[in-house]
Amino acid sequence: MNENISLNEIGKKIIFHIDFDYFYAQCEEIRKPELRNIPSVVCVYSGREEDSGVVSTCNYEARKYGVKAAMPIRLAKSKLKDIEAIFLPTDMPYYHDISRNAMRIIENYGELFEQVSVDECYVDFTKITNSDFDDAKIFANSLQKNIKDKIKLTCSIGVGPNKLISKIASGVKKPNGITVVSREDAKSFISNCKIEDIPGVGPKTAKKLESLGIDSISDISNKSIFELRDALGYKTATFLVNASNAIDYSQIKVRGTSKQIGKIVTLKKDIANFEQINLTAASLCTSVYENLSNKGQAFRILTIILILENLQHVSFSKSLKLYSASFDELHKNSLFIIKEMINNNSISLDNIRRMGVVVSDLKDISGQDSLVNYFEN
DNA sequence: CCCTCGATCAC
């Protein structure tokens, strides 16, 4: 795997994982401090019916009543019945602004910096701390305070010898916490975690492990990659066996532009007809195309995703012969694929709940005419 | 090796 990095170097690393606390809801508190004292819930409204959609994030006041991310809005409302609470729609551009400012501060501290998402990043602190975990704790404090002073944003920080340990550690004390797990403590730290604490292990993987009689991290560490490979695949098996021993060779990598651009929407229930499908496809393509051309990129792979009423996902993709930066080509191909999907899978129109368009295999074409097809070589 | 499709995760 990372042949160019000696074990010695890996063995000395100090990695921070920084996680902004209850991020969207905290952003809302920053501009509306009165939200701090009452439950506030930031929601993704699907528009399908009144209050259909899910909770994106909520503040800790709301969590006291059992409200959680990904919970249906209606359920959240029932939990906060008769309680003074605020429900807000997401405002992504605003959250991205705050994120950008905070990330800039973090980036300036460190050596290698990897932004994982709008509210999460890794930073390598090996050199600055001279591989000393006591020093690291001081840096973590300073970083946390700095972000709080400049952005008014609290975060939780995990410090560990690799990405895996720091990521789990950042979740231990929240909000506004710091958890340091030294190299020496890493093995016992991970042994005391639950299997689902390992990032990448969700309900499905946990279930598979359970069916193999594995329900603790030490159970995994007693297995070989070979024993897990059939059930989980080689990559996951390798990752898990290493993880259960607090080993993670994955490197911090500076992320460039995204590898795919997509847009997915929920359809309104009462308008299932071809015209609506066409309109939705056009609007999805417009949105994706706008994003693509803002980034000055062309695409080669187009994927259409349909989510049916029974929540089953169906996706079809198509590789173009050449890279394209043409809206017409995106639009035409999207419509073509959607029609194929409906025909081939005998999907009736009123059976489609959500529809998405994703482009991938992207290529920079800045400086070239983005309105005509771009021919490689 | 490339293509397509689906699954999974986690936000």
Add this chain to the structure above:
DNA sequence: CCTCATATCGAGGG
């Protein structure tokens, strides 16, 4: 009750 965007993996077919 059930969002949205992205990354990654694997299988199966060429």
